[in-house]
Amino acid sequence: MTKTSLLIKMIKLLRENPGITVLELSKSLERSERTIYRWLREACRGLRLQIVCKDGGYYLADDEQTRRVKLTSQELLALSLSLKASPFSEESPIGKWASSAWRKIRDASPWQDLQTMNELLEAYSVHLTAPKAQNGILPGIVEAIEHAIESRRRVRALYRSQKSAKVKEYTLDPYGVAFRRHAWYVVAFSAEHNKVVQLKLIRFISVSETGETFVPPEGFSVDKFFQSSWECWAGGEPTTVKVRFSPRVAPMISEVRRHPTQVIRAQPDGSIIFEVKVAGIQEIAIWIMGWGKEATVLEPEELREYVLEHARGMVEAYSPAQSDCSPHYVSESEPVSLSTVSAMQDSQ
Template sequence: MYLSKPNPELYNQQKCEANMSLVNEDGKQNCSARLLKVEHLLYQNPNGIQVKDIARLCQVSKRTSYRDLNELETTLKIPLITDKNGYHIADNYFLPPIHFTLTEGLSVFLATRLLFGYSCTYNPDIESTFTKLNSVMPAPFQHQISQTLDKMHDKAADKENIQTMALLCRAWAEQRKVQISYWTLGKKDCSTREVSPYFIEPAAAGHSAYLIGHCGKSNEMRTFKLEHIQSIKILDDKYAIPRDFDIDKYHSPYWGILVDGEVKDIKLSFTPEVGRIMTETIFHPTQVNETLPDQSVLVSFRLADTPDFVSWVLSWGERVKVLEPRELRVKVIETARGMLERYAVQEKK
């Protein structure tokens, strides 16, 4: 079962007209504002509302209300359900309206900025979030949000990835398994897997989002990069996320998205010139800092030395030294030698 997506442009147009009067200057009904009111009435009556009541509250005929409901369903792709109680919106489609304080709105803005920053492709859902936020924030914030919206249109769209995310979101909300065709790095062909989505995690380092869930093929927890999912289908099979599953505990022994390897005690020595950065920033929950008399900083971690952690250590260059464990120190030395050899060959040409 594939998700029928709403039209973001038409939907945002309705949202931007939220404060318009139901009646135009010439005395005629404003269709856009009326459709928005009908949508709000459906929000306010999750168990259902009769067409006659919609018509009465919007001051139109029942025939017009039926046309409005059809417009919401066919043009804006809002899934409507009818029963003895009347019309209502299908569960899990829209979140209920909520109110933010100014600082809460700023938190949403900053979180969305992070999402915008890690993604190098255009995403209409991120744009829609900014657009809605922009309608309620004070003028200074609106200017910054508008600038972000302008920059967003410079990015190329990735329709396949957007559709994949939409389907995963729905499957996760409805607790239904997905069948994916997945390409693994280093493999020539894709493999078909049935996965129970437990979590979707963004990772700035990989400029991507990752599906974390139980893989039926391996019968273990696995991490799947969204861009490597070649096709996806929502299945009818239901699943339940274990009550003791905690994504933060699951990732706590690891540096980034990669879950692999033995957890070790790691000690790094940073030179004084970057020592202050270490004391000012918590890079991992297990981090412990100790400032030495010469102002160098000893930093300890309790985690696995995965490739993404090794890359982070290497990013500090000569300003860091691995003290423990020896295996990590060897990895860094071998990588540094490989880099030197590669550049040496290039310089000889």
């Protein structure tokens, strides 16, 4: 085989096997490693190819024309559904990037493939539980947080606390943002809490830079921060939770992997023991209580007491004594004075 043929074969190997080593090229082309190194240099200088080496492997960085990817109608469908899902809405921190990416993909795709994709859209649907906020995120908040994360700028933020129902001022080092369950959260170190916290993006009232910079902890990642959470609440002490689910709902629980640490043990009576290690107990307690009498907490005792306390509260709320106390209802058609509303609030 001529040198030219071998060079063409080498380029083909580089293109089809990203990260291929000189030793592998040497064996495939039946030439010495020294010769392969020389040919790689010749390909870069003579043929003006961009060949890069990373971690011992070689990659061919083609020009823009040869890098162009041909997507099928089904692949376009998957991208369209993904990039138009609620986490990528206009209000999300990455919404504008998702919209821009889809426009570029759409404009570079053949008309016939887009037509087929639109026909396929009638048969597929993706809906995530991300309800649209009543008033939306305040203007400028997303951009301010985004800039602080990218430039590592400390910020001072006014935030509406759900727990205390008060507006508080926090000094934050924003590490990143995350979409969990149905909302976007800012993950940041809070000077007031002296720890990394998660704050709901929609509750920010204002964000301004302090002029100071920060350095994130080495090895920190948003995914690691949430790795022990049940769904979206992070930061609690990792706790082992065991729940018995009745035979009636055991198949539904078993068919889904809800958490990377979960272990399911089948029982002789058809029930299952569901075991998982999560941060804190309150969030998983809400999920457990949603299964009603079909779920029984086995451990920890703290979680058993938490669920039992709420169960007693529900029984009390539905007791005959409480049912006799009719709540105040006002018809929308009836005019109500401010004094009437005030009196109703005072009586509750």
